[in-house]
Amino acid sequence: MRNITVSVDEETHRLARVRAAELDTSLSALVRGYLQSLAKDGTRVGDESVGERRARLLREVVAGFDARGVGLDPRENLTREELYDEAIDGRDALR
Numbered sequence: 779m780r781n782i783t784v785s786v787d788e789e790t791h792r793l794a795r796v797r798a799a800e801l802d803t804s805l806s807a808l809v810r811g812y813l814q815s816l817a818k819d820g821t822r823v824g825d826e827s828v829g830e831r832r833a834r835l836l837r838e839v840v841a842g843f844d845a846r847g848v849g850l851d852p853r854e855n856l857t858r859e860e861l862y863d864e865a866i867d868g869r870d871a872l873r
Contacts, residue, residue, distance in 0.1 A: 794808070
């Protein structure tokens with residue numbers, strides 16, 4: 779097993795030791811557990827891995843689009859010409 783040295787400010791150290799005591803473990807065990815989960819599963823945010831969190835957020839964005847009636851169907855997209863015409867019309871309206 780390898781040893782590492784980590785520097786933290788006094789308040790962080792105090793609060794981390796208190797939290798470790800609340801969990802009936804040591805500060806070293808907390809850090810070791812965190813690093814092991816980081817190495818195995820990637821960074822976790824609460825109970826979610828980064829990948830799980832990204833997938834959930836994407837589902838929420840798409841649900842928001844659906845709720846507002848914003849389509850994601852490529853067939854609903856404007857053609858390049860239609861986009862250009864709208865840009866010209868918008869620019870003309872500003873004059």
